[in-house]
Amino acid sequence: AQSVSQHNHHVILSEAASLELGCNYSYGGTVNLFWYVQYPGQHLQLLLKYFSGDPLVKGIKGFEAEFIKSKFSFNLRKPSVQWSDTAEYFCAVTLFYNTDKLIFGTGTRLQVFP
Amino acid sequence: DGGITQSPKYLFRKEGQNVTLSCEQNLNHDAMYWYRQDPGQGLRLIYYSQIVNDFQKGDIAEGYSVSREKKESFPLTVTSAQKNPTAFYLCASRWTSGRGSGELFFGEGSRLTVL
Numbered sequence: 001a002q003s004v005s006q007h008n009h010h011v012i013l014s015e016a017a018s019l020e021l022g023c024n025y026s027y028g029g030t031v032n033l034f035w036y037v038q039y040p041g042q043h044l045q046l047l048l049k050y051f052s053g054d055p056l057v058k059g060i061k062g063f064e065a066e067f068i069k070s071k072f073s074f075n076l077r078k079p080s081v082q083w084s085d086t087a088e089y090f091c092a093v094t095l096f097y098n099t100d101k102l103i104f105g106t107g108t109r110l111q112v113f114p
Numbered sequence: 115d116g117g118i119t120q121s122p123k124y125l126f127r128k129e130g131q132n133v134t135l136s137c138e139q140n141l142n143h144d145a146m147y148w149y150r151q152d153p154g155q156g157l158r159l160i161y162y163s164q165i166v167n168d169f170q171k172g173d174i175a176e177g178y179s180v181s182r183e184k185k186e187s188f189p190l191t192v193t194s195a196q197k198n199p200t201a202f203y204l205c206a207s208r209w210t211s212g213r214g215s216g217e218l219f220f221g222e223g224s225r226l227t228v229l
Binding site (some may be wrong): 006032034045049051077094100101102104 | 145149172210218223
């Protein structure tokens with residue numbers, strides 16, 4: 001079955017530390033890739049997305065993600081996290097030619113301490 | 115302001131009762147979705163609808179029902195057949211064509227607790 005895996009369930013960092021959250025998917029075809037973020041008490045919002053082109057995608061708030069097709073991965077990175085980055089992060093995938101269904105990973109909870 | 119409105123935000127229900135969660139959007143989006151969010155399980159797709167009067171089952175449709183009589187509305191009924199209905203329910207919508215067609219926009223969610 002097609003799936004999205006986020007192996008880091010809970011990440012704890014100090015401010016200014018670097019962040020990398022893993023995301024792997026099992027779709028065989030061309031895909032669209034997303035990272036969503038859910039801040040405490042707020043609704044899910046899009047952090048960044050990849051449809052095609054440059055595999056290094058930049059999003060809001062200094063986040064970026066790299067699509068590595070050979071590894072079926074779309075890892076999220078930030079060079080220096082802030083306390084305000086404390087949130088839950090979800091990776092999501094949809095097939096390029098069938099965008100009807102967006103499949104989400106299980107999420108990674110990030111806690112950043114001052 | 116454009117957006118997705120879910121109601122109620124919190125709902126308590128006794129076992130054996132059906133309950134309907136409302137989702138309304140004024141973004142003129144074509145497609146609408148219902149997800150269920152449980153701790154450690156991420157978001158799982160319940161139902162989705164690409165056009166009015168049509169909808170498809172997602173991965174965990176059992177015990178749920180939907181309707182799509184209007185473009186802007188996609189209510190979800192949690193029936194008594196749903197064995198574990200206590201959860202956080204998220205409604206989302208998107209355009210189905212054009213540059214932004216892949217991106218989902220989410221409502222703030224409805225938390226259902228079955229007593």
